[in-house]
Amino acid sequence: MNRAVQDQGVLIGLSVVVFALRDGEAVVLTTGGGPDGAGLPFGPFEPTRHRTFELALRDFVAEQTTFPLGYVEQLYTFGDAGRESPRAEMGVGARRVVSVGYLALTHDPSAVAGPGSAWTPVLEFFPWEDWRRGRPDMIDRLIAPALAAWAAGPDAAPRAARAERLFALKGGRWNEQQVLERYELLYEAGLTPEAVRDHGQSAPGAIPGRAMVSDHRRILATAIGRLRSKLKYRPVLFDLTPDTFTLSQLQAAAEAVSGLSLHKQNFRRGVERTGLVEPTGRLSAATGGRPAELYRYRGAEASGGGVTGLSLPGQR
Template identity: 65%
Template sequence: MAGAADQGVRIGLSVVVMTLKDRKAVVLTTQAEDGARVLPFGPFDPARDRTFERALRDFVTEQTGFRLGFVEQLYTFGDAGRGGASTPGRQRDVSVGYLALTSDAAEGQTHDARWDAVLDVFPWEDRRTPGADLQQALVDGLTHWAGGDDRRWARARALFALSPEHRWNEERVLERYELLYEARLVEEAWRDAGQTPPDAAPPLPGMTMGSDHRRILATGLGRLRSKLKYRPVLFDLTPNVFTLSELQAAAEAVSGLTLHKQNFRRGVERTGLVEPTGRLSSATGGRPAELFRFKGVDPQTGAAPGLSLPAQR
């Protein structure tokens, strides 16, 4: 049996580094040799690198000037035919993806590292101000793809909440992207097939990414949205002190939902996750707002709940 090297397989590490900037969820990207925006990515060398995580930290700092804090493994990506992997003579990438959160939105130290708005990559994931043109293009594209196949149309309706009996599930980011890829409604599907989309049916808007990195980012965003509800990860993205309005804006930026103000605040109070600092903020320009801070996990049990996301209907 041929070994990995004979098959042209390359093991790489990629990381979704997310934070908040100007009340937007943003992701750290760099530039590939072909000019495409990509996640920080580097090869794993078994002869040189002692662990995946150590290699990850080293090349992220080298590529972007950014030093990672806490990271967790997301998934291993290696499907044939994705990201050009089926191109003759080209190595097939098997990428181990990671998720990292930070409250540091400083610019990268290298010229091509930058923070990109996550919802500019997946505009259909922003349910706060849905654009009529985007929604119509989405419905038209999915209708054309489904044709007369009831199972396809049922899947599209459920994932994108296209009918009243279906509720939008903000966690299913990857499933929605996978469906759009299958329906050839994203640029990467045409690129990976070595084809050009027809002028009459262009892909949906959204920042394209090199290789399979939009898929990896979709996985990271879905994981983060899920974790919001059972772990206090939102505080990994926020500054040390904040107003409750700023905390709500952070939750909305990640979830893509407009949250009910009073219900969100009641939910925060019930968790006991925050405490007042005794100080006020006048940054809003209106009436000074009370500043809060994250209390941390329970010192006895180590437990800390997540936050409810009471979306407005």
């Protein structure tokens, strides 16, 4: 092994973002919850103990939360220098941790156990991402003034343009997939607890949003953006829904993940065009009003061997 690598003490860590839906909200499996915030399930890859990354991931998620992982896919490799304190150091003298992130979806957010393990609403970490009831008030009331103060410094013009584009400050289109870019902008501007923790940065106005340990909120933002993107070209929403559902429940699930308010009739027409669902011939009495027809996902063969997702026809 290269001597420089030995001296640096590089270790491989594994983290996973497990998404589910509960009571109409997108939730994520978290651990800890101490003074530095919650964390994602995270642990070391030990070559002498584990044959593959995925086996290691499944082992420590079960140990930390008792939750049995189903299907997982690799999300991203997070290896930037300076992944700041409190660093998830996993061995004596470890000074650099390269984290391989994974994404998992489940339709069964069953009870979990373990120190601080819980299903936590995703939008508690990113409240500005929730447009289901229209443009969040906090964008214009808190975020815009704080970013304006930050942009008044060096490189004012490109900073202001970046803020305007990402947060749609001047009537531009909101791109729901740019979750990571918005979080990184707030971090760079010193408007997140993690920036204060890592660099002692501060800026006028505190931006609400739960903190996370290490760079776990960045990993979570990456996963949300990836999932929102996949909604449009893969039938991933059905990995989060029960076996049968009403079209209203399916729309609520799409809104919970995308953070958007969707046009009811256009959404239904879009679902019907995909051919991904079929009626079961049964009605749901749990809608609180007129019984609604229950549907089910037809499976991968529904698109004739192709790959398709759901259109997201916004109200705006």
